[in-house]
Structure formats: structure tokens, C-alpha cells
Amino acid sequence: MEKVRTRFAPSPTGFMHIGNLRTCLYAYLYAKKHGGTFVLRIEDTDRERYVEGAVDVIYRTLETAGISHDEGPDKDGGFGPYIQSERKPLYLEYAKKLVETGGAYYCFCSKERLASLGGENGVHKYDKHCLSLSEEEVEARLAAGEPYVIRQNVPAEGVSEYDDMVFGHIAVPNADMEDNILIKSDGMPTYNFANVVDDHLMKINYVIRGMEYLSSTPKYNLLYDSFGWERPHYMHLPPIMKDAQRKLSKRYGDANFEDFLAKGYLPEAVVNYIALLGWSPKNDREKLSMDELVELFDVDGISKSPSIFDEAKMRWLNGEYIKEMTPEKFVERARGFLDKSAVAGKYDYLKIAKLLIPRVEILSEIPEKVECLRSFGKFDPTMFEHKKMKITMPLALEALQKCAELLPSVDEWTDESLKAALNALAEREGKKTGQIYLPLRLAITGVATTPGGATEMAELLGKEESLKRLDFSVALLKEALS
């Protein structure tokens, strides 16, 4: 098998759409799986859409996602330049070659003439008017400096066909295809031309991209044929949808890779999740590292139908990645969120980490989960009531008073020794442990959900603060019952 060369060819738009990242990932996985080369090419010929700093977003995304390119603007592999705007003279040169072979022609039609062609819904198909100009006339008009474009000369009859690795046999009647512009009046190539010239010159033999290009590909193949170049293999990918009708879109705030990172998703979990959007491994495993993805990736597993982006599922998967972290790793990854939370500068992050690891799915949940460590004050005493545990307010008060007698004598203020002391207390009093732990946890936090149990929260708060809060809650209950 020839050495596989794939490429990711993003346009610098200023953000990375999840769908584009998935295309990138599949192109990377396919290359790596076959010991091939993965190329990054920047498609910036559409100057109107150019956004400052947008190329940095592309580099940053690849790096964060753990996708490393073998060749690109910053890694010359001998097929550069890898930025289309730097290749501008090349396209005109190749377009002129195509004019010589009859695969393309100069067109001088004015905007007005094109508009007058009318057609269905105002969308006209170019009528090949300039194809009939004599060579002399073309020469004369070029010499006079008339503005021109270069158009592809698509045969009027016949059918163009190819086999897509995902979608199978694709056949488009030539009559349905337009003589697209290859070189615009500003001398820049269109995507329709640049992708072919670049993929050929960069020896890309597996073109992997979104399915919006599926039906234009026969036209690109005609260009390969006119040049006498070998066609590449194609793998087109179905879109990622928000729901049955809508595609994921930046407009709905659900498509930008970096937005998910800001929400506390781990890049490796996002990459893992999107790998499974449109592809599934034979063994149906869900949590897969990049190495495992490389090993398992295969074209047969790619689906033809659009996939629905399920954030709840990605969130769950993210939680699975968090559960495997050591407290040290968790602190390292979550530091940004911890620093902005109630525990910043006051609590031992490693202790907090132990409590949070099994309890958070995405890192942005951290501030809310630990908020109870900051604010403590008057709360609703009926929260002490617990039907299932048969806890009433008077019983809670009794339990807390026992705790208030016992706990000052506990010297080693740790989760374990507090548990030992409270378990012994429950036994002495003939109570279920929950009848002690539940009121105590509420008494020292004032909230129903906490990142840890009573003794874990007490250890975090420390002896002095815990006892102070306990006294406060005893008084709160007494007042409510008086």
C-alpha cells in the first residue's frame, strides 16, 4: 500500500467547530493507523472571512486536543507552503495549464450579464458564453487588461462517478454541474480549485472531509482527470446535529470546542466523545484513549447517517475521566476553578479533591459544590426533618446536643477518628448512624447537598469552625421548637 497522506484543511474562522475537529481527528486517526503522514493546511483564500489571530486558534486546538500534525506551516515536510495565500502564484499557473488542455477557459462576463441569465430562484447556471471566444479575442482582451475569471469546463453530457469510502458509489450527471469559477477576478483561487491543486501537489491520497463536499467531488475529479493526475480516495463524513433538524452551530453556543473547555470539559474527554459521533469501534467500548482510537479506528465503523450531539453523554464521559484522576492530577487540572471558588486560599486543595473526584462530572461544577464552605448562616430548620430516617426536629436537636457534648473531646480531628467517635455514640444511644450523621452534616454546612459526608466536611472545616457551626444550629433548632 502506498504511504497514506491525509490532511486537515481548516479555514481560519476564529473558532473550532466541533464538527471540524471531528473531521480533523478522523484524518489524523486514519493516517496514524496506517503509519502515514498527517498534514495541516491553512485555507485562507477567502480574505473577506479572514479573522486576526484565527490561525493561532487552530494550532492551539490541535495541541490541546492531542492531535499532532507531521507537516504544516510550522513543520516543513517539503510540500509547502502550507498556507494557501502564500501559494497564490501557483494556482494561476495551474489554471493556465488547464486552459491549454481545454479543462478550463477565460470568462469576461460582467456581473450584469450574469444576473440577466436569471434561472430558477434567481440562481443561474453559467451558459458557457465565453467558451466560444476565439483564442485571438481572448489574447486581445487579456492584453487590454479586461477583468476576467477562469472557469472549469464541465462536459455538457455524460455522468461523473466515483466510489466514496463511506457513502459508496456517487454518480452526478455532468449536466447538473456548473462551470465553476476556479480563479476569481482578484487572482485568488476558489476552494473548488485550490483543494484539487493542493491535494495533488501535497500528495494527499486520502481526502477526509465533511459531506457538504460529497456531490462536488465528481467535479473535482474532472479536474484531476484534465490534468492527468491520479484521483485520491475520498471519505466524506456526515454532519453532527443538535437535533433531527438543526446542525450544531456556534450561534446556539453548542459548537465551539473552546467553549466546552471553558465549561470544565477535559479535552481528552471531548476528543473521545466526538470520536464516537459518527464512528463506533467493533467492541462498542466508550472510554478510549488516543492510542486506543488509533488502534481501533476503521472506515467500516463510520456511519452514513448524521449523529446527534448529546451533551449529557459527553458530560458523563467527562466524569469518568475525572474519576480516574489522582487528587494531585485533579488539583492540577481544576486549579482555575478551585482558585475562583470558596475554598481558594482557605482549604487544602488535595483534601477537597478527594471529595470532589467522585462527585463532579465537569470542572465548572466545583464552585457551587464547595460554596457551603464559605457561607454559613441562618437556614430553614425544617430541613432537619427526614421522613425515611424518622428524624424530626426534636430528635435532630437531641442528636446535635449529644454531638456538642462529645466532639470537643475528639483530639484528632480527622474523618476516621470522627467516624469512630460518632459510630460509638450511635451505638450507645441505640440510634442508626444516619440519625446522627445527617443532622450533623446539615448543622455544620446549612445546605442539603454537600461535597462530602458529615465527618469529611467536619475535617475540612476544622474543629473550631465545626463546633461553632454546631452551636449555631443547636440554637437555631431550640428557637424553632420554643
Ligand code: GLU
Ligand atoms: N477549508 C475547507 C473547510 O473548512 C476544507 C474542506 C476540505 O477539507 O477539503 O470546509
